[in-house]
Amino acid sequence: MNSGHIVTAYNDELTELARAITEMGGLVEKALNNAVEALVRADNELAMATVAADKKIDAMQHLIDEQAVSIIARRQPVATDLRLVIASIHVANDLERIGDMAKSTARRSTQFEGLTMSVQFKNGMRHMGELAQRQVKLAIDAFAAKDKDMAVEVFERDTDVDALYVSLFRELLTYMMEDPRNITMCTHLLFCGKNLERVGDHATNIAEQAYFLATGKSLVSDIEDLRREKLVP
């Protein structure tokens, strides 16, 4: 479909930008995965590695910003190209935020030493982690494939993450009321849950950018129409 630019170098730069986003997405997915693993398995080493890996994500965001600015300055992109560049800046920002959430979660997990954590605490966390990871992955895929349907799916599924967070909140509250010794642990976990919920929000942002990239329109303003369309037929 993409017949390619007349200027090959320009084409290469755009391809490189898209590739960088995908790479960063991979890093972030991995960081998130590791953070949840470290949390659930109380793996201190993994947690420290995850915290350390965030530096690379930050550097990556920096790189993408520079690339985007350079393309804007030298190529004056329009239409899809412009959208790709602008969306890349946004997506890189969201990915960096997700990376921060992962780092924060991993760092928090190192403070669980000496605290008891019952198995049932972990189940909810693991479930939520998986859901957030899947959202992030799907959003990045939607962006890479410029797939608006996938983007809409991510957007619609964010409510699942939110709902899970609400139930996690209630669950942890119950544990705390049951036994005040759980309070420290559960508060930590609550923060982690909150982080994952924020990850979901960022995934939604990425999905919105993917939708913008694919259609040139705002998903938030289109969503009502899309929902109605789905209902009407």
Place this chain on the structure above:
Amino acid sequence: MADTTTSTDAAARARRETIRKGLGRRHLTEKLFRGFGIGAILIALGLVGTLFWMVISKGYPAFTQANATLEVYFDPEILSFDPAPVRGAGQSDADYRAAHLGWQRAVTMANWNRIVENAVVNAAPQGFEIGSREALALIDAGERHRLRDMFVANPNLLGQRVSVDMLASANTDNWLKGTIDRNLPDARQQLAASTRQLADMMLENGTIEFRFAWHIFTNVDSRAAPAAAGLAGAFVGSLYMMLVVIVLAVPIGVASAIYLEEFAPKNRLTDLIEVNINNLAAVPSIVFGLLGAAVFIRYFGLPLSAPIVGGLVLTLMTLPTIIIATRSSLRAVPPSLRQAALGLGASKTQMVFHHVLPITFPGILTATIIGVAQALGETAPLLLIGMNAFVAAIPATPFDQSSALPVQIYLWQGNENRNFFEARTSAAIMVLLGLMITLNAIAVILRQRLERRK
């Protein structure tokens, strides 16, 4: 890696080597061509220089002529006729004029040759033997008429002695200038021995002097008095023809060029017209002369040898030149200028007259002057309409008989008094060339002025 760099280096070196090898030839070709160009220009300049040198060196002696200052005695014995009539009271105009004409006739009948002869003999040293014929041959034949005219203008000269500058005859002029071989035997000399001797003596004692020959410009052609022959008639004839050409050829030529270039639709007919105009420019000029003789003189009954006919013929000849040159200068106007005018809502005519013409004006002017100059130098067609006739008068109107400068050159070139008229011919050529150079200079100056004004 290193291998490939060396191999590419080698290839580059080889490429440079190949280019360098060819350089010598290329520079040589260029030098040769420049040499040819400079050579061609030098040859052309040399030829023009030779032409000018020949014409000027031959022609300049004609601008001075031997003049003899003689004391003329209006001898009452020779001029023995009644005194000039005086207008009596009550005499009618016509009667007086008739009486005066009668008197003039009597004056003309007098033996003026005798007066001239006496003046010459008088000026000769005491005891110099010279026959009356020989004495008379010293002075130009036209001078006796001048003495007569002086007398008619002033009858009181009778019995008086007046010092008069008189033109020496053409033969005297030849002898004194050395244009005739002084060593030729008497039988082949045009002047008698005594006349030649007297001429030499007079030149020595200052009676005969060389003076600037203004009369070349003021006199008309003459056969009887060749020394007094001038260009005035031919000059004026040429001016009239030029006038006719400018008045007719320029408006017609420019107008048709503008119409063809700006307004005429492009179709077969206009193509045909264009081809024919180009062909017309290539028609030999003598053909135009035939046409002029057939159409203007035979059919329209215009007078023979008249500048008007010459002008018409030359107009026909000049038209294609002017049309072609005007069209090419119109075509050279940038289309952006036309668009600018049309885009503002100017009509086509406004576009042409407000913007296109002012820009092309210098070009049209040059074309016109070059065309007119070309016409001015044309001889062949004029021969066919009788302009080679001998006309000893300055034409008062373009309808009078006249000669023209190039025709005058042609006529003088064929004159039997070769020795004298060779210089005259060159002098006439100089005048014609001068006129053309003036015209071209005007064209150049006008064009520069107009172009600067832009």
Place this chain on the structure above:
Amino acid sequence: MTTDTFSAGAPFAMSASPTAVPAEPVKETVRTIDPAANPARLRTDDVSVFYGDKQALFDVSIDIPEKSVSAFIGPSGCGKSTFLRCINRMNDTIEGCRVSGDITLDGENLYDPRLDVVELRARIGMVFQKPNPFPKSIFENVAYGPRIHGLAGNKADLEEIVESSLKKAGLFEEVKDRLHQPGTGLSGGQQQRLCIARAIAVGPEVILMDEPCSALDPIATAVIEELIDELRENYTIIIVTHSMQQAARVSQKTAFFHLGKLIEEGPTEEIFTNPREKRTQDYITGRIG
């Protein structure tokens, strides 16, 4: 070719009554209805242009919104200049050129044989690619149009027209001391502004500009673009340009031509961020020449 769902300028208008029957019958070239745009007085309908047997323009229909800048873009030879020249009938001067279809200004057909082309060109002025001032003084350049159309009653009127036109073209301050010096002595950008002043002096309703900045440096271009933006308040401007950035910068409406056809037209913002047609997209992003 369903433009309904994609007219980004008016999403709310669409959502208001999704079941409403479209008032206009659906035509092949669907016109964008941009509620933000000014009403159109200049309209074209199925305009085709032939040079001899060769068709250069195919059924172009477009409305030009009043008092705004419309840009025609497209690769060389796409017919955008040809179309522009149809609007003030400059194509009349080209031998063998034939125009079909309707171009109307206030409902008046510009190709009506009764219409005087001279009057038309006074209403629709033109500025050309290369600055082409007359080889006359600055004053005479501007005064020429009003003079031939008899717009100035006396010398004072004429001077006033010249001054105000030069002011509108942003040139007066630069040339007020040398009004009687030749216009060809100005710099390229000044010459082009002189040409704009000359066009304005006739008091046109529409100004056509055929690549007005292609011969100018970037600064002179910026000055002209600024001027175009100011002129938009009083004149309907159509600009043909090779520079897509220029079209993006100065115009409110953009039309993309390709191979003699009008491919897409719409609000400039939309064309440059989210064109509907793939050919437009490919052209403006630099994928086809």
